[in-house]
Each structure stands twice: as C-alpha cells, then as structure tokens.
Amino acid sequence: xxxxxxxxxxxxxxxxxxxxxxxxxxxxxxxxxxxxxxxxxxxxxxxxxxxxxxxxxxxxxxxxxxxxxxxxxxxxxxxxxxxxxxxxxxxxxxxxxxxxxxxxxxxxxxxxxxxxxxxxxxxxxxxxxxxxxxxxxxxxxxxxxxxxxxxxxxxxxxxxxxxxxxxxxxxxxxxxxxxxxxxxxxxxxxxxxxxxxxxxxxxxxxxxxxxxxxxxxxxxxxxxxxxxxxxxxxxxxxxxxxxxxxxxxxxxxxxxxxxxxxxxxxxxxxxxxxxxxxxxxxxxxxxxxxxxxxxxxxxxxxxxxxxxxxxxxxxxxxxxxxxxxxxxxxxxxxxxxxxxxxxxxxxxxxxxxxxxxxxxxxxxxxxxxxxxxxxxxxxxxxxxxxxxxxxxxxxxxxxxxxxxxxxxxxxxxxxxxxxxxxxxxxxxxxxxxxxxxxxxxxxxxxxxxxxxxxxxxxxxxxxxxxxxxxxxxxxxxxxxxxxxxxxxxxxxxxxxxxxxxxxxxxxxxxxxxxxxxxxxxxxxxxxxxxxxxxxxxxxxxxxxxxxxxxxxxxxxxxxxxxxxxxxxxxxxxxxxxxxxxxxxxxxxxxxxxxxxxxxxxxxxxxxxxxxxxxxxxxxxxxxxxxxxxxxxxxxxxxxxxxxxxxxxxxxxxxxxxxxxxxxxxxxxxxxxxxxxxxxxxxxxxxxxxxxxxxxxxxxxxxxxxxxxxxxxxxxxxxxxxxxxxxxxxxxxxxxxxxxxxxxxxxxxxxxxxxxxxxxxxxxxxxxxxxxxxxxxxxxxxxxxxxxxxxxxxxxxxxxxxxxxxxxxxxxxxxxxxxxxxxxxxxxxxxxxxxxxxxxxxxxxxxxxxxxxxxxxxxxxxxxxxxxxxxxxxxxxxxxxxxxxxxxxxxxxxxx
Numbered sequence: 001x002x003x004x005x006x007x008x009x010x011x012x013x014x015x016x017x018x019x020x021x022x023x024x025x026x027x028x029x030x031x032x033x034x035x036x037x038x039x040x041x042x043x044x045x046x047x048x049x050x051x052x053x054x055x056x057x058x059x060x061x062x063x064x065x066x067x068x069x070x071x072x073x074x075x076x077x078x079x080x081x082x083x084x085x086x087x088x089x090x091x092x093x094x095x096x097x098x099x100x101x102x103x104x105x106x107x108x109x110x111x112x113x114x115x116x117x118x119x120x121x122x123x124x125x126x127x128x129x130x131x132x133x134x135x136x137x138x139x140x141x142x143x144x145x146x147x148x149x150x151x152x153x154x155x156x157x158x159x160x161x162x163x164x165x166x167x168x169x170x171x172x173x174x175x176x177x178x179x180x181x182x183x184x185x186x187x188x189x190x191x192x193x194x195x196x197x198x199x200x201x202x203x204x205x206x207x208x209x210x211x212x213x214x215x216x217x218x219x220x221x222x223x224x225x226x227x228x229x230x231x232x233x234x235x236x237x238x239x240x241x242x243x244x245x246x247x248x249x250x251x252x253x254x255x256x257x258x259x260x261x262x263x264x265x266x267x268x269x270x271x272x273x274x275x276x277x278x279x280x281x282x283x284x285x286x287x288x289x290x291x292x293x294x295x296x297x298x299x300x301x302x303x304x305x306x307x308x309x310x311x312x313x314x315x316x317x318x319x320x321x322x323x324x325x326x327x328x329x330x331x332x333x334x335x336x337x338x339x340x341x342x343x344x345x346x347x348x349x350x351x352x353x354x355x356x357x358x359x360x361x362x363x364x365x366x367x368x369x370x371x372x373x374x375x376x377x378x379x380x381x382x383x384x385x386x387x388x389x390x391x392x393x394x395x396x397x398x399x400x401x402x403x404x405x406x407x408x409x410x411x412x413x414x415x416x417x418x419x420x421x422x423x424x425x426x427x428x429x430x431x432x433x434x435x436x437x438x439x440x441x442x443x444x445x446x447x448x449x450x451x452x453x454x455x456x457x458x459x460x461x462x463x464x465x466x467x468x469x470x471x472x473x474x475x476x477x478x479x480x481x482x483x484x485x486x487x488x489x490x491x492x493x494x495x496x497x498x499x500x501x502x503x504x505x506x507x508x509x510x511x512x513x514x515x516x517x518x519x520x521x522x523x524x525x526x527x528x529x530x531x532x533x534x535x536x537x538x539x540x541x542x543x544x545x546x547x548x549x550x551x552x553x554x555x556x557x558x559x560x561x562x563x564x565x566x567x568x569x570x571x572x573x574x575x576x577x578x579x580x581x582x583x584x585x586x587x588x589x590x591x592x593x594x595x596x597x598x599x600x601x602x603x604x605x606x607x608x609x610x611x612x613x614x615x616x617x618x619x620x621x622x623x624x625x626x627x628x629x630x631x632x633x634x635x636x637x638x639x640x641x642x643x644x645x646x647x648x649x650x651x652x653x654x655x656x657x658x659x660x661x662x663x664x665x666x667x668x669x670x671x672x673x674x675x676x677x678x679x680x681x682x683x684x685x686x687x688x689x690x691x692x693x694x695x696x697x698x699x700x701x702x703x704x705x706x707x708x709x710x711x712x713x714x715x716x717x718x719x720x721x722x723x724x725x726x727x728x729x730x731x732x733x734x735x736x737x738x739x740x741x742x743x744x745x746x747x748x749x750x751x752x753x754x755x756x757x758x759x760x761x762x763x764x765x766x767x768x769x770x771x772x773x774x775x776x777x778x779x780x781x782x783x784x785x786x787x788x789x790x791x792x793x794x795x796x797x798x799x800x801x802x803x804x805x806x807x808x809x810x811x812x813x814x815x816x817x818x819x820x821x822x823x824x825x826x827x828x829x830x831x832x833x834x835x836x837x838x839x840x841x842x843x844x845x846x847x848x849x850x851x852x853x854x855x856x857x858x859x860x861x862x863x864x865x866x867x868x869x870x871x872x873x874x875x876x877x878x879x880x881x882x883x884x885x886x887x888x889x890x891x892x893x894x895x
Contacts, residue, residue, distance in 0.1 A: 034850070039407060041850075042379040044805070044813045046343075048415035051377075054090065055101050055408040057400070062086055062103070064400035065408065066329075066385040067181075069124040069131070074391045077106070077131060078408075079121035081385075081401055085133070093392050093412055101408075108152050108161045118152060118164065119143055122260075125182040127191065128244040129153065131161060134193070136178040147174045149193065149246060167246030173198035177229070177237075181261040181330075186268040190241050194272065196258035197229060197236040197302055204240065206250040208297040208442045210474045212503045213254070215303055216315070216539050218580045220645030220685060223305035225677020225712045226279065236302030239272065239294055255300030255309075255316055257287070261331040261386075262294065263347065265362065266423045269369070270294040271320070273331040273349045278620070280306075281325070282631050282671030283678060284572075284638040287311075288606045289326045290319035291349065291360055293368050295464060296439035297471035306641065306678060311604070312569050314532040315499060315539065317467060321360060321371035324608035325624065326351035330387045330397070338393030339413050341420045348376065348387060352401060354616040355382030358607070364423070367431040367464035373607045375812035377411070380616045380852070431462045438468040442475055451476045455484075459492035466496060473500040486512055491520040492529055499536040507547030513540050514551050518558045527567060534573040541580060556583045564593055568600050568635050575639060579646045587649040590639050591657060597635040611830045611837075615803045615815040615852070618793075618859070623673075625831045632669035637679070640665065644682035647689035655694075658686065659702035666703045666714065680711035719750035725864040730787050736867055737783040740875040745883060748876025751869050755861045757877075760832070764881050778878030778885065786877055793859055804828065806841055807848040814841055815852070 034041045039053040057065050063080025070076055076088040085106040091099040108118045120143050123134030133150045137143065148169035152161040170179050177196035185192055204211075213234040215221075223230040237256030242249050252270070262272035272292045280286040285308045292300055301309030301316035311318040330350035337344055347360040359376035362369040377397075383404050387397035390410075400406030425433070438457065441450030454472035457465055473481055478501070485497035498513050505513065517537060522530065537555070541548055548555075560583060563574040571593060578586035610628055614621040643658055650658075662683045666676060683702045690698050699705075708715055726732075752763065761774045777786065804818040806826060816828035819838060826841045826849070862870060879885030 042382065044375070044378045044807050045411070046376065046811055048413055050412050050414050052097065052410045053407060054410055055103070057406040060103070064403050064406040065398045066401050067121050067124040068386045068388050068396065068398060069126045070388065070391055071126045072129070076396070077124055077126065078398065079119055079124055081122070082120060082403065084119040085121065093394055106161060108164055118145070118150070122178065123181040123193070125184070125191065127184045132182055132191065134179050134182060136174055138174055147178055149179065168202060170195065170202060171200045177258045183263060185241060186264055190243050192239060192241055192262070192270070194239045194259055194262050195237055197232050197256065201235065201238050201251065201254065202249065204249040204251045206443060208250065208252055209254055209299055210503065214543060215307055216542050217303060217307040217309065218538050218542050218576050219307060220641055221305060221307055222641065222678055222681040224279065225674050225681060228279065229304050232304055234303060235299065239270065252296065253294045253298035255302050257302045260329050263332045265333060266335065267425050267428065271331065271347055273328040274300065275328050276325060278325060279672040279674040281627055282634065282669065282675055284634040288322040288324050288604060289328050289351070290323060291321040291347070291371055292317070293320050295435065295468065296442045310569065312531050313535045314496065315535065317464065320369050321373060322604050322606045323349065323358060323373065324606035325610055325613060327353040329385050332387055332389065334389060334395065336389035336393060337395050338417065341418050344420050350384040350387060350397070352383050352385065353620055354613050355380045355384060357384060357397070364428050364432060366429055366462045367435040378813055431465050435465050435468045438465070438472050441472045444475060446475050448476070448480070451481060455493065458496045459490055470496050470500045473497065474503060478504045486516045491525065494520060495529065495532050495536055499539065502536060502539045502543060505544065507544045510540055510544035510547030511551045514548055514555060518554060522558070522562055527570065530570055531573065534570065534577060537577060538573065552581055556581050560585060563589055572638055575642045579642050582648050584649060587643065587646050587654060590643055591654055594636050594639040594643065594661060597633060597639060599633060599635050612814060614830055627670050627672065628831055629834050630668065630670035632665065632671045632675060637665070641682045644685035655690065655698060656701070659698045663701060663703040666706070676714060677712040680707055718753050719747065720754050721751060721864040721869050723864060723866050725866060727860065727863055728791055728870070730784070730791050733787050733791065733870060734784055736871055737787065737874045740871055740878065743875035744872050745876050745879065745881055747869070748872035749881060751865060751873040752876055755864060755873070774877065775880045778880055783874055783878060786874065790862060791859065802851040805850050805852055806846045808845055809847045810845065814839070
C-alpha cells in the first residue's frame with residue numbers, strides 16, 4: 001500500500017470535487033458536535049435528535065436491505081433486495097453502542113418438508129398473525145416464487161414460518177417498478193398495497209376509480225426514445241385494498257409512475273410519494289417527484305412517454321407538494337414516534353438518489369391539504385431504502401438497494417416532549433367532510449340519492465370536491481343522467497357532467513356532447529373552467545373522433561377566436577385541439593407561439609432546487625449540472641412537438657422555420673437523457689408529411705446527419721471506445737500498465753475525451769477547468785497511484801477540492817464548493833458548469849460547517865474501456881501526451 005499523503009497530493013492534480021457530509025478532519029462548529037464515527041457524522045439531523053448506527057448487513061454477507069416491518073414480539077424483519085429475509089432482536093434504546101442486534105436468516109419450512117427460500121421482497125408487513133411478503137423478481141433455483149403477494153405463517157407455534165400461501169401472482173414486468181409496500185387499513189380489517197407502473201392492474205372485485213381508463217391524449221405520442229415503459233399503458237401505478245386472505249380486491253386510485261410507498265394520517269387520508277422520470281428533465285411533460293393526496297377514485301395521470309397528463313387537467317388530481325428530482329423509496333407518518341408534535345405528525349419521504357429524508361408538514365385546507373417540507377435527515381452517500389417507527393417509539397431507517405453497502409440506523413429524540421393533539425374528523429374543514437360524504441357513493445350499486453348530492457357539487461369551487469362529485473356520477477347508471485348532462489345549463493356543471501359522460505359514452509353521443517359544450521360562453525369562463533372545457537373536448541375527440549366528424553367545422557369556429565389565449569397552459573390545450581382538427585390557422589398560430597414562447601417560472605415549482613442536489617450524488621449530480629447550464633425551453637418544445645404531428649397547412653417558409661428551430665434545439669440545449677431522442681421523434685413526425693422531393697433537404701436542415709442511427713444522441717465526432725468494457729478494479733488493471741511501451745497516444749487522447757476526463761481537466765491547454773491541469777501528472781505519480789485515484793476517486797480527497805456542507809439553524813443543509821468567505825458570509829458555487837453563479841449564506845444562519853468526503857468524480861468512468869484502450873489512456877495520462885516520455889519510449893524492463 002502507498003502512503004495516504006501520496007494520494008492526497010495526487011488529488012491536488014487529478015482534481016475532484018466532493019459531496020458527502022462525512023468528515024474526519026477538523027471542522028468549524030457553532031452548534032452540533034461530531035462524534036468521530038463517519039457513519040453518524042455524515043448525517044445532518046435537527047437539534048435534539050440523536051442517531052445510532054446499529055448494523056451493517058453487507059459486512060455480514062446479508063445483502064442490501066430494502067424493506068422492513070416489526071412482528072408481534074417487537075422484532076424487526078427485513079429483506080435483502082436480491083436475497084433472503086432476516087429477523088432481528090434489537091438492543092433497547094439507550095443500550096451501550098457495543099451491543100449489536102441478534103440477526104437470523106429466515107428459512108420458511110420445517111423438518112418434514114423441503115425448505116423454501118423466501119425473499120426478494122420490496123414490501124413487508126406483519127399483520128393478522130402473518131408475515132405478508134411482496135416478492136418482486138423472476139423465479140430461480142433458490143427463490144422459486146414469481147412476483148406477487150405471499151402470506152407466510154407460523155401455524156404450529158414454534159416461532160418459525162412453515163406455511164407459504166400465494167395470495168396473488170402479479171403480472172407485468174418485474175423490477176423496481178413492480179409491486180411494493182403494504183399497510184394495515186385504518187379500520188384494522190384489511191391491507192392497502194401499492195404497485196408501480198410495470199404491474200398490470202389485476203382483476204378487482206370493486207373499483208373506486210371506474211375501470212374505463214384510456215390514454216386520453218391527443219398530444220402527438222412519442223414513447224420514451226430509450227425504451228422505458230413503452231409497453232405500459234393506462235392507468236400506471238395503483239393502490240388497492242384487500243382483505244387479510246386476499247379474496248376481495250378494491251382499486252382505490254391509480255395514475256402513478258412508481259410510487260414506492262404511501263401512508264395515511266390520523267383521519268385515514270392516504271398520501272403517496274411518486275417518482276419522476278429523470279430522463280424527461282427539461283421537457284414540458286416532466287413531472288417532479290411529488291406527494292399525492294390519494295382520495296377515493298383518484299387518478300394522477302401517468303401515461304407512457306410524452307403523454308403524461310397536465311396536473312391542470314380536471315380528470316386527474318394535482319400533487320399537494322412537488323419535491324423535485326430524486327428516487328422516492330419510503331413514505332411514513334411519525335405518529336408512533338416519541339417525537340415532538342411537529343415531527344410526530346409529519347409525513348417522512350425518503351429520497352434514495354440524493355440521501356434526504358424530507359419531513360412533510362400537512363395542514364387541512366378545503367377538501368385536501370397544504371403541504372410544506374423541510375430536510376429532516378440527510379447525508380451522502382445515504383441511499384435510503386425503507387423506514388419504520390418501532391414499538392419502542394424510535395425512528396428506524398435502512399440504506400442500501402441495488403447491491404450498495406447497507407446500514408441500519410435508529411433515531412431518537414433527547415429533549416422534552418410537548419403535548420400531542422391528534423387530528424380528528426371533526427377538525428376537518430367542511431369541504432373535506434363534503435368530499436368524504438360523496439366518496440361513500442364511489443361504488444357500483446350505490447344508492448340513487450348520491451346522484452342528486454353529486455350533481456349539486458359539480459360546480460363546487462374546491463377541485464377535490466368537484467372531482468369526487470364527478471366520480472359519483474360515473475358509478476350511477478349512465479342512462480339515469482345522460483340526457484341531463486347534455487341539457488345542463490350551468491356551464492361548469494355541464495363541463496364536468498359531460499366529462500363523466502365521455503368516459504362511458506359511444507360514438508353516437510359525440511356530436512351531441514360537443515354541441516352542448518359549444519353552447520358555453522367560453523369568454524365568460526375563468527382560466528380553470530376554460531382548461532376544464534378544453535380538456536373535456538379533447539377526451540371526446542380522443543375517444544370518439546369518428547362520431548365527432550359532423551361538428552368539427554363548428555368546433556373549429558368555436559375555438560379559433562380564442563387561440564392564442566396568452567396563457568401557457570390554455571395555449572397548450574388549444575394548440576393540440578387546433579392541430580388535431582386541421583384548423584386552417586393551426587400551423588400559422590402555433591408556429592408564431594413557438595417563436596415567442598416563454599416558460600412559466602412557477603409551473604410545478606419544487607421544494608428542492610436542482611442546483612442544491614448537484615454535490616450530493618456523483619452519479620446524478622454532474623448530469624444535473626450540465627442540464628442546468630442549458631435547460632431546454634419547455635413551452636417552445638411543447639409547440640414543436642404539436643407541430644411535429646401537423647400534416648397539413650404548411651407553407652415552404654413555415655417548414656424552413658420549423659426545421660431550423662429543431663436543428664438549433666438539438667445542440668443548444670441539454671435536457672435529460674431522452675431529450676435528443678424526443679426532439680428527433682418530433683422531427684421525424686414532421687418529416688413524414690413533407691413532399692418526398694424535399695425530404696433530404698429538410699432532413700439535413702433539421703440536423704439529421706448529426707444524430708446517431710437511433711436518433712437518441714448527437715454523434716460523437718471523436719473516436720469512441722470499442723469495448724467490451726468491464727468493471728475495472730485496481731488489482732485487475734495494475735498488471736496491464738506495467739509496460740506501456742509503444743502505446744497509441746492518439747487513441748489514448750481519444751479515450752481521455754470519451755471517458756469524460758477532458759470535461760473537467762486540462763491537458764496541454766485543452767479541456768475543462770473544474771479540476772486542475774493534468775499535463776504533469778506522470779512526472780510525480782506511479783501508474784498505480786493514478787489507477788487508484790481513477791477507480792476509487794473517493795478514497796482520499798485533497799482539501800483543495802473538498803465540497804463544503806453548511807448545516808442551517810433553521811433546518812436543512814446547503815452543499816457546494818466554497819469559493820470564498822468573509823466575517824459575515826460564506827460564498828458557495830453549486831454548479832461546476834456555472835462557477836460564477838454564487839450563493840451567499842450568512843454565517844449567523846449556519847450551525848455547522850464541514851467538508852465532504854465523496855468525490856463528485858464518478859467511479860467507473862473507465863469501465864467502457866477494454867484492455868488495450870485502458871493501456872492507451874494510461875500511457876496518455878502518464879506521458880501527458882508527450883511521445884518523448886520515458887514510459888512511452890522504452891519498455892519498463894529496460895529502465
């Protein structure tokens with residue numbers, strides 16, 4: 001082994017930034033003290049809270065834990081994502097830190113019968129004297145249970161599970177978008193369970209959300225260019241209620257992407273933490289990670305590719321809080337915790353990607369809730385998986401997943417507790433009580449009296465009440481209210497009654513529904529009601545386009561005077577309708593909007609700023625930094641996609657203008673991984689309608705020749721690795737670099753660029769300025785030193801390149817590169833690609849300043865290279881590109 005000081009000096013040259021909140025060096029402290037244990041010190045906690053590190057499964061060959069529950073004897077049961085279940089006897093709160101949990105592997109079976117491996121669980125629940133296991137994998141020799149819900153029991157009282165009952169196999173695609181968590185229902189008689197968007201909705205006994213869902217989107221469909229969820233159609237992820245035996249299933253709500261977990265508050269209102277699609281970042285259909293209030297019959301509008309519904313649409317419900325980018329895992333309320341009231345009633349939302357546990361504070365407002373958030377616990381790396389409040393009132397959470405190192409923590413509160421007053425139904429606003437009353441009719445065969453109650457609320461100002469009223473209609477016999485919907489004179493009630501009818505009608509009803517809607521004075525509506533009207537028209541046209549044909553000319557005449565609307569969301573809906581209807585003015589007006597489009601800065605505003613996430617995770621941070629430097633214009637991209645589907649009404653000048661915009665968009669902006677692919681698919685849709693004689697001209701004008709064969713990326717002009725690569729280790733790579741005589745330095749320089757070294761470092765005057773110049777790297781350090789620093793960039797980080805973590809008195813933390821400080825302030829840069837964007841943080845708001853110890857230089861950057869390519873890269877790094885360098889001129893053996 002080489003000295004630590006050698007690596008420290010090496011990092012002065014190789015230049016990496018850091019994002020962790022762990023530190024073993026001297027820190028500036030004005031409040032919280034560090035313990036010297038890096039697993040604890042990397043955690044940021046609010047004042048008064050104490051964290052214990054209880055156990056490391058990975059150090060005991062027990063995998064990476066992603067699910068947990070407590071049994072009826074106070075023991076924790078956990079699951080390895082790719083392995084067995086484990087049962088733990090935990091040391092009591094206050095025990096000496098040397099006392100560790102007693103851990104046993106759970107093998108289901110008995111002596112008389114073959115033993116069965118049970119694991120691969122992404123959800124566990126101990127209830128009804130049973131352990132419910134949500135298995136999520138393809139069967140193999142060790143674990144032969146297919147994806148689905150299982151009940152395992154100890155029927156002979158020997159404290160071992162010997163009976164396995166498959167409650168239901170769940171079809172679809174396995175993996176992290178499969179079935180997930182479970183909770184006992186508020187009445188204690190059943191189980192709620194949640195599944196991601198790769199699981200088919202199984203046949204149910206009852207549907208609070210009527211099972212008439214469709215895609216319902218006239219926006220030109222572009223499925224994800226990289227193939228994600230391309231065969232997954234409506235309604236996406238879902239929540240259901242079952243009885244303990246799993247015989248009765250009732251669908252509660254749907255329309256999630258991949259809500260891994262959920263929980264309900266004291267009055268039974270459910271909240272789910274749904275995932276974003278990070279590849280969509282910068283696109284108009286991107287939806288941040290968010291907290292959804294899952295009411296009876298709720299729909300949240302996930303659809304494949306670019307077809308996700310706007311949160312403004314009346315046929316789905318909006319989030320109560322948009323959090324931002326991340327990977328949601330756990331969601332749980334803290335009601336059982338021995339915490340102060342503020343934190344006892346909080347909803348805790350776990351983000352795996354950026355290592356943050358958010359405390360969500362919910363306040364009843366109308367029929368739903370207002371939500372605020374704070375950073376409760378954070379750390380890096382801290383890949384959060386599951387959490388639970390123990391019977392001892394402590395807060396337990398695990399890290400791991402995807403075979404990462406796994407740890408189990410316990411958090412307690414050391415201060416005085418205040419008096420906690422639970423929320424009751426009597427405390428709820430009248431709108432919430434009204435919504436709940438309407439929800440009693442969300443079932444087939446509901447009493448007819450519900451129809452009148454619902455009709456009275458179709459025009460209610462509270463969106464959640466209005467939504468609940470429409471769902472009541474959809475559970476009543478359509479014949480009992482169809483004519484009434486068409487004849488309704490109140491414009492708002494008419495819109496929502498016809499939206500309900502559109503879900504249950506036929507082609508023969510289309511003209512009558514549209515004619516009735518066109519009787520509404522559009523100019524007399526407010527913005528929300530205009531949106532609802534336009535959306536209802538869209539659903540009718542999507543489902544019954546043929547039946548709508550006779551009234552399309554009148555519909556064009558009705559909409560055209562109101563387009564454009566000088567409102568981004570209304571203009572999105574109007575552009576879709578006008579292009580679909582082949583309105584004569586559609587292309588001209590939409591192209592004019594494309595040229596002048598400006599984004600709404602507060603649309604889907606998030607609690608967490610993307611810039612504050614960059615230094616928290618090396619895998620995702622640099623992608624975010626790059627995107628933020630060149631964020632695509634969402635509104636213009638929307639219009640460009642709509643126009644891609646317009647096959648009529650173009651002039652030559654308009655075609656030129658459109659395809660020139662596409663060309664610029666491909667190179668001027670940097671969205672998520674699918675950005676280029678989405679723009680290319682819109683481009684190809686537009687090319688499909690040009691004259692064949694003009695195809696080559698417009699293909700070249702719109703950048704076709706600079707795209708890869710599949711159109712997902714801009715062609716790399718330099719030499720790219722041929723591979724096959726491997727997950728390189730220092731032990732595997734070191735023998736290869738013992739003799740670098742005669743290597744190809746031109747190829748080495750190409751590999752230097754291909755594996756992103758050049759993006760951050762300068763070599764012979766070329767490259768980025770995030771890290772220092774590497775030209776003289778080989779004059780001071782051995783090949784092994786360089787390999788270690790490249791393969792394990794976080795092993796040692798120079799003080800010069802540490803990031804800084806500032807823990808704030810008011811809660812939360814800020815992570816970035818400390819550029820400067822004075823007596824009053826710290827000055828941090830949070831984006832390596834925009835170093836001049838400086839954030840000022842007053843020192844009197846900071847409780848702790850500390851360095852970071854995880855490099856923002858991602859490990860594995862050389863894993864694309866084969867042996868020969870790695871040799872060429874190392875020769876280039878060591879020689880600084882100089883063909884006269886000794887390592888290049890003669891074999892190592894002749895030195």
